[in-house]
Amino acid sequence: MSKKILIVDDEDEFGSTLAERLLIRDYDAKAVYDVEKAMIEIRQSPPDIVLLDLRMPGGFGMSTIKAIKEISPKTKILMITGHGSQQNVKDALENGAEGFMIKPINIEELLDKIETLYNQSQAINP
Amino acid sequence: MNSDKLYRAHLQFIGKVIAICTHDIRNHLAIIRESTGLIMDTLEFSRSKLQGIEISKPLNNIDKQALKSSSFLALLSSFCHRLDHESSVFSINQLIDELLTLLNRNLIQREIEVAKDYSENIQPIEGHPAILQFLLFCIIEKIENKGALQVITTDSNTNIQIILKYEQGLKDGSNDLMICTEALIEEACSVVSAQVKIGPKEYVLTLNKAKGGKT
The missing domain is CATH 1.10.287 (Helix Hairpins)
Incomplete structure (x- = not known):
């Protein structure tokens, strides 16, 4: 079964292009562009991994991390942002995110992180 | 400064x-x-x-x-x-546009929808554009998130007015940066020779052409 990835980013060109690149690589990837739609999607079909933009209209990343974990504790969260504050990295990890990447991202590095997070989730919840 | x-x-x-x-x-x-x-x-x-x-x-x-x-x-x-010279000639409308475009991402994240209504015939004035942008930024920072912000410019023989109308409230006392205090707004107003009036749901900034600079 394909690994299910949900990309949550208000930059729709980024989200949709990254989703296509993951689809080509046999991931079950989908992009949504606001927090509300992300929550609906996570409730309906919890993803293995969420790639979450730190700052989105209608939801700052930290509160969104908590909301995702409440709905789907198994889902791993990798923050992806253009915001460069080190404090935000620390806050995101303390609030439950499992990883962090700064835009622009390297696809190989992203794939490595996705695989690591997926393996971690399978080790805990096989 | x-x-x-x-x-x-x-x-x-x-x-x-x-x-x-x-x-x-x-x-x-x-x-x-x-x-x-x-x-x-x-x-x-x-x-x-x-x-x-x-x-x-x-x-x-x-x-x-x-x-x-x-x-x-x-x-x-x-x-x-704009920091190269303390005082320089600038267009008010361009100055506001520049600031709003640079702050666009922040405004989107704060869910503030901006509408502009500029008087088209405002002549360039001489003054302190960098401090005027700071002043406008401070006022925008004071406005609560989620709502509409209308930016209006008007021109008369003696004054130029920048009116910021908002439908939401003002933040309670503090703001995210803690830099936009009333005292600093007052001081910035004095540097750019502006008067600020806080009306119901609006800030009116009046720039005196004679004091703030010549057209």
Whole structure:
């Protein structure tokens, strides 16, 4: 079964292009562009991994991390942002995110992180 | 600049604007990188996996984002060069537009929808554009998130007015940066020879042409 990835980013060109690149690589990837739609999607079909933009209209990343974990504790969260504050990295990890990447991202590095997070989730919840 | 406090606050304002801009430019670059990546994928992966992907989409993305970054950097450059001279000739409407565009990402995140209604015939004036932008930034910072903000400019023989009308309330006492205190707003007003009046759901900034600079 394909690994299910949900990309949550208000930059729709980024989200949709990254989703296509993951689809080509046999991931079950989908992009949504606001927090509300992300929550609906996570409730309906919890993803293995969420790639979450730190700052989105209608939801700052930290509160969104908590909301995702409440709905789907198994889902791993990798923050992806253009915001460069080190404090935000620390806050995101303390609030439950499992990883962090700064835009622009390297696809190989992203794939490595996705695989690591997926393996971690399978080790805990096989 | 009149005081150390205003100088420090202005530096923080510049830092905040640059942080917002670099965030935006990183997003442009991320889209460019993913788009070039998708084009490279089309060379690497088999045809069956690429069904439904149109090459024109990533190419359009690259073109659009490069253009966005380029106009954004032009505005950022103009913003930074406003510090070259303490006093200079500037267009009020352009000055406001520059600030609002640079703050756009922040305004979107704060869910503030901006509408502009500018008087078209305002002549350039001489004054302190960098401090005027700081003053406008302080007022915008004071407005609560989620709602509409209307920016109006008007011109008369003696005055230029910048009116900021908002439908939401004002933040309670503090603001995110803690730099836009009433005392600093007052001091910035004095530097740009402006009077600020707080009406119901609006800030009215009146610039005296004779004092603030000549047209």
